Each structure stands twice: as C-alpha cells, then as structure tokens.
Amino acid sequence: MRxxxxxxxxDDAALVAAALSPDNTSEMETTVEDGRVVTRIExxxxxxxxxxxxxxxxxxxVAEQVVQTANQPANHNT
Structure with a gap:
C-alpha cells in the first residue's frame, strides 16, 4: 500500500475541509488538526x-478560492 x-x-480550515470531503474516496480521510487540513491517502x-x-x-x-469568495462582503450596487 502506498x-x-x-x-x-x-484561514478557515474547517470550511475548506468540508468543501473537500464530498470528493474524498474510501481511500482518503480528511481531518482538521490545529487549524490545518490534513488528508491521508492510501x-x-x-x-x-x-x-x-x-x-x-x-x-x-478550488476549495480555498470558494471559501475566500464566500467570506468576502457582498458588493451590492444600489
């Protein structure tokens, strides 16, 4: 096994991990540890x-970009 x-x-490791988890296969495990996303792959x-x-x-x-975009204040042109 490799x-x-x-x-x-x-900045928001839990949200990045949540965004990644749907793409995990049964050979992958993603956790959040001390503000880091840790993924183990076999x-x-x-x-x-x-x-x-x-x-x-x-x-x-991609997950990082999505999280950054989601955390930006809305720019409403009124």
Whole structure:
C-alpha cells in the first residue's frame, strides 16, 4: 500500500475541509488538526497515489478560492 499525507493551512480550515470531503474516496480521510487540513491517502499503486494526490491538490486550490469568495462582503450596487 502506498500512502501520502498532505497538510495545508487555511484561514478557515474547517470550511475548506468540508468543501473537500464530498470528493474524498474510501481511500482518503480528511481531518482538521490545529487549524490545518490534513488528508491521508492510501492507494495500491504509486501511479494511483500520484493521480489521486494531483487531483486533490487541484481540489484544495478550488476549495480555498470558494471559501475566500464566500467570506468576502457582498458588493451590492444600489
């Protein structure tokens, strides 16, 4: 079994983790630890692990952007 642990820091780690969790497979576990999002991934093959990590890294970037956008004050033109 191949494993990887990815740790990232965010202003709202719990919200980022919640945004990521729907994309987790049964081989992934995402938790929030001391303000960090920690994801552990297990795959049978190195290539499978690499593919999953690549996808996950993209998803983290998207989740972070969504959280930042959601936390911005609304700009209403009246």
């Amino acid at each position: 494993t990887a642990t990815i740790e990232t820091t965010h 795959r049978e093959t190195t290539s499978g692990l690499q593919s999953t990590v690549d996808d996950y890294v993209v998803n983290v970037g």
